[in-house]
Amino acid sequence: MTSKLKTALAVSTAIASVGVAGSALAEAHETYRIGITQNNVGVDSYQTTYESAFIAAAEANPNVEAVVLDAGGDVARQIAQVEDLIQQEVDAIIIWPTNGEAVIPAVRKAFQEDIPVIVTNSNIAEAGFDFVASFSGPDNITQGSRSAEIMCERFTDLGIQDEARVVQISGQPGYTTAIERAQGFEERLPEVCPNVELVETQPGDWNREKSQQVMEAFLVKYDDIDGVYAGDDNMGVGALNAAVAAGREDGITFVGATNFSVGYEAMEAGTYWGSIYQSPVDDAEAALQTAIDVLNGEDVPFLNYFDTPKITQDNMDEFSKPVF
Template sequence: MFYKTALATSVLLLSSGIAHAETTYRIGITQNNVGVDSYQTTYESAFEEAAEAAGNVDVVVLDAGGDVARQIGQMQDLVQQQVDAIIIWPTNGQAVIPAIRQAYNAGIPVVVTNSKIAEAGLDFIAAFSGPDNVQQGISSAEMMCDALGGEGQIVQISGQPGYPGYCTGHEKGG
């Protein structure tokens, strides 16, 4: 339900700021890696449902497959298509900044979702929609420590290098 509410809000927010309600809007979304992540698959489905429910939103749904070069190309394609807005779930929070800047310079609002981009790109986005990964990590660590009662061993399983959630956790928590 959270995903549907967040996506519906994003779709309505973007469409309300662009023109009148009788206009049809084209919103592009490029995701990190839908094929291997059920979370992203659910997000994509909820996005499509929210757009359909809005009634005046056409979507261009793209999957980068975890490939940052592909995602940059997808961003460039969406700019060439002159979509009304772009939602990006970044594969690499630093590498996608030039593509986000290109959309910004073309007057296309960009919403970054789920994984933050590097600070250097924040001036080029309209909004961020997603979790506070650092706080989630802190809360998870505290729950683990409480559950273990001071006993046991903990193993850290790292994510994809360059992926914003992975980088943020290592920068903040080590």
């Protein structure tokens, strides 16, 4: 291993001997070593909470040793981390892909070494499906579709469903979640509101400040914006901040695709309309349990989705404020 790789791994690695609840595992009395390489823990509070929840869930059972890594958004680092986990001869690898296409060769290598790979949160590209034991996470296309329905329902209530204009702030280019949430929204919106126009899409890279800048440019370019769809509430609130600063928040419907605490607070304040409720705790626990189930030889669906319901100002009292 090169000194550069050693340094990268030393910076990004936190190793914890931890465990996960699971009666089948307890009965087997077998210790599994499970490695996870995450996308970019520091980029937003969802991923930070996911990591904490993953470690906390793992600590519940001493029969699992977890190797917890973070790629820091670097594709090359993540590939190196997968290769290192293979060299460590872990029993399973969980990967939150930095890029759905670029990680396929590394996932293939794990498959060739008979190490099952569980993809978490954001799936890899379809070309790599043959090398994956299971995907655990949200159905991102459905999330985008539900966001389109929220937007259309709001426009219909406002009586502007035949004339509304929408801009979209998508996530990081090349990132499967971003691609699928945009796809779901773009396919569903014309089905439910055929006369609503999606005038432009620009990436916000999951970053609130960049999304605010994107929205500032939209506000300069377009005099008439009725709705903003963002790939998550972090970006959506960035767009909202830009609109507030420009004095144009009134009359714009803001909809996200993962409800962050800042989005929930903006919904409480009446300035942000709706989103999709998704728990990073559920996400982390589901990924780890999926890995254990695969190792125990249980029948696990390839697409192991957990539900992510709609949340708007109208029904938000049915949901707890997100912890991220």
